[in-house]
């Protein structure tokens with residue numbers, strides 16, 4: 317079990333910088349998600365933690381020990397690859413026992429451990445089968461078995477569910493999470509699926525273009541995004557952005573949006589110029605006498621809720637409202653934003669302005 | 682495991698395909714059958730016209746290829762008394778006695794040593810080089826690979842004279858080591874390129890998984906990469922062996938008394954006691970056996986191998 321600390325880690329491939337100065341900490345026993353769009357450097361970050369790639373600069377600590385220059389075999393971690401990487405020339409039992417054999421463990425001890433793991437993962441009946449004929453889910457289990465059999469300090473998983481179909485993904489995600497809860501081992505999990513990250517993770521790091529945009533608990537990140545990128549990447553539909561020219565002073569609790577006064581959480585830093593107001597769709601309500609107006613342009617029915625798209629003078633706004641509420645297309649409605657939940661971003665830098673709402677979550681330097 | 686979705690061919694298609702394949706096989710196999718049959722004929726049957734399809738088989742050719750014989754006068758033969766072994770009897774009816782073993786066994790052994798020796802060396806060097814080219818950052822990698830390939834661009838025999846001179850001054854002429862080196866040098870480019878293709882196909886994740894499982898890079902190489910490259914290694918080995926085994930020109934030029942291989946030796950049988958075609962055919966047949974056995978042993982790999990990884994597991 318281990319705490320993992322990443323400090324100013326940077327990775328360059330020739331002239332290309334895949335990871336820029338990442339810093340975050342994974343606490344002992346956490347289920348930690350590395351989230352970001354394709355090519356943002358998640359795999360590279362994970363591979364550096366695992367010792368498959370050397371950082372260009374920066375430090376990686378596992379349990380307080382600097383491991384940056386230690387080879388993978390000495391870090392006592394397990395890695396689950398996206399394509400599982402089961403050794404095709406060995407059967408399931410051999411695959412699972414392979415990491416133990418390398419440690420020179422006695423044969424009886426190995427078979428006891430393998431049996432144990434097989435029972436936990438419910439793959440006892442597969443032990444003597446070749447890996448070639450296994451289904452995706454079974455391969456996944458065998459890959460997990462190979463990872464957990466050694467009882468390593470930490471598990472690293474690179475999109476382990478990426479190769480499975482949607483239905484099975486959900487099932488395996490639950491199983492994985494349950495397995496983690498039972499074993500309590502530090503797990504770092506890479507995914508580009510924000511929903512998966514929100515559902516499974518104790519904590520999430522959101523990366524973009526090699527930069528750590530935000531790191532924290534799922535709900536904190538969802539409620540109080542640090543940047544416009546995070547706000548947009550997390551949540552579906554994503555946060556509405558209303559761009560406007562305006563200003564807010566320290567302590568100010570409202571902005572002028574096209575002549576309409578909109579209340580926001582009290583500002584802890586002031587800014588004037590191009591600003592963006594961020595509103596989650598579920599924080600938009602319809603009120604006939606609200607001064608900010610929008611015209612309904614589309615309605616998407618989702619069962620208990622519906623997503624209503626409105627055109628306003630600051631662009632399209634999506635609202636998530638109860639399906640019970642009748643909405644007609646082309647109807648003109650008044651929009652009410654839940655003042656306690658709004659975020660204000662600097663439109664140029666994309667960074668959020670610290671306010672009474674997010675100051676507890678975002679410890680800006 | 683791949684799943685094929687191929688529509689079942691019709692009966693007619695099957696017949697046409699079958700006839701084509703059998704026809705082609707017959708065309709290619711006919712000379713082979715001819716050689717094998719000639720090996721069991723008498724010299725007169727061998728040159729009979731029209732050619733004899735049915736004949737009384739004899740192993741004279743095989744006896745002749747392994748022995749040297751002398752013709753004796755009737756009196757001398759009488760003085761020798763009854764022949765004691767079956768092969769003595771066989772040559773005695775032509776008025777001959779076996780005067781000693783021929784050099785065929787020796788030449789054949791040379792072929793085995795040089796052919797398999799160069800194949801093993803080629804595979805060992807080729808695999809290691811191909812692995813390095815496939816997995817590591819090698820400075821000037823593309824140029825090096827092209828250079829290696831370029832050694833194949835001219836017929837090897839074009840450099841026969843320089844090699845002849847070099848071998849002479851290095852004392853490698855007519856030695857096993859010299860021939861093994863030469864064949865390895867000629868085949869290495871093929872071996873590196875073929876094997877690199879096969880190793881490129883093996884996902885690096887396998888090795889990385891092994892590295893994380895606590896193995897060293899070398900252990901990962903021979904425990905994970907090698908078993909999966911078996912197909913490629915087998916087919917490359919067959920190509921290398923066939924070249925080294927059949928090579929004639931260098932063998933004529935560079936070997937004589939000591940390290941001569943079978944290909945330059947077999948034609949010399951003709952001169953020994955008239956045109957002994959059955960003996961030549963017998964020698965050729967025996968010469969075919971090792972390559973055939975080797976190929977049959979590895980054929981499982983070969984099938985997948987010569988498609989150059991086009992068929993995915």
Ligand SMILES: Nc1ncnc2c1ncn2[C@@H]1O[C@H](COP(=O)(O)OP(=O)(O)OP(=O)(O)O)[C@@H](O)[C@H]1O
Nearest residue numbers: 329332334352353354355356357358359360361508
């Ligand atoms: N060995 C390498 N050499 C050069 N560039 C690389 C190498 N590995 C990764 N990169 C580049 O670094 C960037 C980040 O790659 P990385 O694999 O970490 O992305 P990722 O976030 O895991 O993306 P994905 O979701 O597609 O897996 C990519 O642009 C990739 O092309």
Ligand SMILES: [Mg+2]
Nearest residue numbers: 358359360474
């Ligand atoms: Mg990746």
